[in-house]
Amino acid sequence: MANDPISRKKKRIFKKKKKQTLKRYQNKKMGGQIINWHNSLFKNISSRIKNSLLNHQKRLYYSLKNNQITKPFETVLGISFVNKMSFTPIPPPELEFIAMGSYNSVYKTPDSKYAYRISREPITADSEEAHELILEMLLTIRLSKLGISPKVIDAFFVKNELISGENTHAIMITHFSEYGSLSDFFDSPECTFKIIPHLVSQSLKLYRKIIKNDVYCIDVKPPNMLVTESYKIYLIDFGEDFCSSKESGIYNKDYIYKYAKNLCKLWKPVCNSEQILKKGFFGLNILQVGLYSIRDFTINNTEKSSEYARQLVSNISFTKEDIGNIILCSYIPISNEWNGYLLLKHYLLPNEEKYLHGNPISDDPVTVVIASYLLCTLGIKDCIQILRTMSDGDDILRVADNKDYLVWPPQQKAAPSALPAPHVDELESDTYASHAVKAKRSNAIRRLPAPHTTPPHPPASILEEKQEAELPPKLAKLAEKLDRNEKRRENNRSGPKLGNVMTPPPLPPRPVVTPPARRAQMVPPPLPPRKRINN
Numbered sequence: 001m002a003n004d005p006i007s008r009k010k011k012r013i014f015k016k017k018k019k020q021t022l023k024r025y026q027n028k029k030m031g032g033q034i035i036n037w038h039n040s041l042f043k044n045i046s047s048r049i050k051n052s053l054l055n056h057q058k059r060l061y062y063s064l065k066n067n068q069i070t071k072p073f074e075t076v077l078g079i080s081f082v083n084k085m086s087f088t089p090i091p092p093p094e095l096e097f098i099a100m101g102s103y104n105s106v107y108k109t110p111d112s113k114y115a116y117r118i119s120r121e122p123i124t125a126d127s128e129e130a131h132e133l134i135l136e137m138l139l140t141i142r143l144s145k146l147g148i149s150p151k152v153i154d155a156f157f158v159k160n161e162l163i164s165g166e167n168t169h170a171i172m173i174t175h176f177s178e179y180g181s182l183s184d185f186f187d188s189p190e191c192t193f194k195i196i197p198h199l200v201s202q203s204l205k206l207y208r209k210i211i212k213n214d215v216y217c218i219d220v221k222p223p224n225m226l227v228t229e230s231y232k233i234y235l236i237d238f239g240e241d242f243c244s245s246k247e248s249g250i251y252n253k254d255y256i257y258k259y260a261k262n263l264c265k266l267w268k269p270v271c272n273s274e275q276i277l278k279k280g281f282f283g284l285n286i287l288q289v290g291l292y293s294i295r296d297f298t299i300n301n302t303e304k305s306s307e308y309a310r311q312l313v314s315n316i317s318f319t320k321e322d323i324g325n326i327i328l329c330s331y332i333p334i335s336n337e338w339n340g341y342l343l344l345k346h347y348l349l350p351n352e353e354k355y356l357h358g359n360p361i362s363d364d365p366v367t368v369v370i371a372s373y374l375l376c377t378l379g380i381k382d383c384i385q386i387l388r389t390m391s392d393g394d395d396i397l398r399v400a401d402n403k404d405y406l407v408w409p410p411q412q413k414a415a416p417s418a419l420p421a422p423h424v425d426e427l428e429s430d431t432y433a434s435h436a437v438k439a440k441r442s443n444a445i446r447r448l449p450a451p452h453t454t455p456p457h458p459p460a461s462i463l464e465e466k467q468e469a470e471l472p473p474k475l476a477k478l479a480e481k482l483d484r485n486e487k488r489r490e491n492n493r494s495g496p497k498l499g500n501v502m503t504p505p506p507l508p509p510r511p512v513v514t515p516p517a518r519r520a521q522m523v524p525p526p527l528p529p530r531k532r533i534n535n
Contacts, residue, residue, distance in 0.1 A: 178229035182222035280329030313376035362398035
């Protein structure tokens with residue numbers, strides 16, 4: 001009975017119904033169909049982000065242009081009115097001042113829940129600066145949706161008492177970060193050596209994530225990194241002069257990719273330019289954050305910041321390939337005035353100094369990148385000792401073996417004539433003790449930005465496809481071989497050119513063959529009559 005075909009058929013039907021019932025129950029429990037649920041989830045998330053960005057963009061442009069319908073907004077910096085919209089948040093009467101940056105002032109609510117970032121200087125609503133501010137705020141909102149920046153509650157423009165002209169301030173409301181910037185957190189008692197590995201892993205995840213989303217920034221440093229109460233790190237300050245993204249105008253994602261591709265052709269004829277761009281910018285950002293942590297004079301607890309820099313920069317392999325990727329990406333211009341090399345050189349040699357710990361040093365990109373790496377991982381003494389072994393002579397610290405890197409000017413060929421005053425963090429004798437304290441205090445108060453100079457990147461012709469470059473002998477032979485193979489493939493596809501076709505010799509005349517005369521054909525005899533067979 002058990003092997004009866006009817007009973008076996010009933011068992012199959014029962015199992016099939018059981019599976020369908022279980023699947024229906026799971027769908028009901030999950031709230032819908034579970035097949036390809038991750039694809040639909042990602043589509044829903046991306047569509048929500050786009051809709052949110054569109055709403056913020058409409059709100060920003062409306063609040064920027066509306067000057068008539070306003071209501072009181074008495075707070076700081078002379079701001080008196082705000083556009084009268086139903087969803088405009090009114091700040092509490094007592095905003096507590098937190099910090100003041102180059103462009104923004106930061107305030108917090110009395111309950112320490114929200115932070116108000118208000119632009120210090122008013123701007124004109126129809127100016128180019130207002131458009132750049134909108135792009136920066138939209139980029140910050142997009143990165144906040146990805147968990148890179150603090151969650152943005154609202155962003156809008158407010159007005160002062162002037163009817164026209166410079167009467168507009170930008171306001172962005174975000175979640176408040178308890179410990180402030182990473183530079184301030186190094187001096188807080190909550191920062192211990194046990195927390196530093198967690199800070200390092202958070203920093204690595206953030207910069208990998210921001211590069212994965214095609215956002216390339218060069219103004220990365222601890223003051224632009226916020227630490228929350230749960231020791232989570234966020235990134236802020238994405239100005240157009242130091243940051244490239246798809247929201248940018250000229251220096252957008254396509255420009256960066258094309259520039260990197262043509263630079264890679266000069267360095268290596270056969271390479272993956274996209275992979276070099278990702279790895280190079282990641283290493284450049286990590287190196288900038290680590291170097292700034294060591295050279296920041298406002299940090300008093302230098303032991304913790306130095307340990308953070310050492311663990312962070314140690315994630316970069318000290319190989320010619322990884323260092324070469326960083327050097328190549330440091331040439332890529334992010335704006336008309338800045339590239340990664342200029343800011344890295346400013347962190348290593350501030351105020352255009354030409355000496356490192358009293359030793360003359362070259363400011364060429366190879367030396368700057370290698371010196372920054374050694375300074376973060378080994379310290380100042382070992383850094384100078386290794387740089388001396390890598391230099392040709394003792395007159396100047398300059399890496400001599402640069403044949404495997406894409407070297408571009410400027411290169412310093414001679415040491416400066418006069419020695420400057422000793423650096424404040426390099427003075428060890430008691431003679432300069434008072435001078436060191438005064439210099440450190442003055443630098444902490446008035447930290448000058450890097451001078452605005454034209455970045456030493458390759459000329460504009462680098463973006464042309466047919467760009468010739470001087471290559472090493474091995475690479476030159478390889479490039480010639482690739483060109484020959486490419487020409488052969490083109491000839492095979494298009495066929496030989498008409499001017500170079502060799503005409504074959506004429507064929508000899510075909511001989512005339514006369515067929516032989518036909519003989520008289522023999523007629524076969526007639527067949528005999530067929531006999532009839534009777535049954």
